[in-house]
Amino acid sequence: MAELKRRLPCNTEGEFFVDESCIDCSVCREIAPGIFGDGEETACVVKQPESEEELRDAFLALVSCPVSAIGTVSLKVPENVYNQLPIHIEDGVYLCGMASRKSYGALSYFIEHPEGNWLVDSPRYHPRLVDRIRSLGGVRFIFLTHEDDVADADRFAEEFSAKRIIHLEDSGVLPSAEIKITGYDPVPFGEDFLIIPTPGHTRGHMVLLYRNRYLFTGDHLAWSRRRNGIVAFRDYCWHSWEELKRSMVRLLDYEFEWIMPGHGYRAKISKKEFERFVRDLLKE
Ligand SMILES: [Fe+2]
CATH class of the missing domain: 3.30.70.20 (Alpha-Beta Plaits)
Incomplete structure (x- = not known):
């Protein structure tokens, strides 16, 4: 409190x-x-x-x-506030809210999909959020960008019989994960999802591309309001900055409109803007 x-x-x-x-x-x-x-x-x-x-x-x-x-000086949380969770962004893509201390408050997302819904990284396991997710059809897959943002993934997986997806190199924190991605080639899931390994921040970091529109970026890159631009986190790069840069270059092969990060802010960006960012990054 x-x-x-x-x-x-x-x-x-x-x-x-x-x-x-x-x-x-x-x-x-x-x-x-x-x-x-x-x-x-x-x-x-x-x-x-x-x-x-x-x-x-x-x-x-x-x-x-x-x-x-x-906190508030005197107001209490109105009951209906919880009914707004997860927070709809657009096209069945939601911000979960209810961030977890275990992932240092990483943002997590929910994707409503006809073949089963996805969680991207894990929010805090809060009964009110769990109820809301159940009312949206539960969760089929929990995609974990990397080892830092696993939070309560195990509890959500148990609650919804969901399959947890993590890269083998980052799976030490989640040895019981049902799906472990190996190697560094992109892995398609149905027509709408593409898992792209992006080692750098951690050895097994991955991003998720949804419908060539939303790129869920974990801690690979984000939007910074302070710098008014795209950023990568050199001071918080646990594995290899050089490898992170190579992973960034590989992302130039893909189309996306939105970057949806774990830390920092989401933003709609243009291809040109992203290309400029990668060019500048390579000079560092
Ligand atoms: Fe991280």
């Missing part, structure tokens, strides 16, 4: 606040970008919610914070 006495000074006055326990993940700023913004190495309330929609988004961010760093 967030504590008023630990309220950060960067918050704007009013009902909602972020306290000192904030770990500066991107969850609240992704869910309610007008309300939460940047503090100094934390998030902060930059505008108090006024409309009904803003209030709903602020509460969605509050319940989704992995470390419960968001």
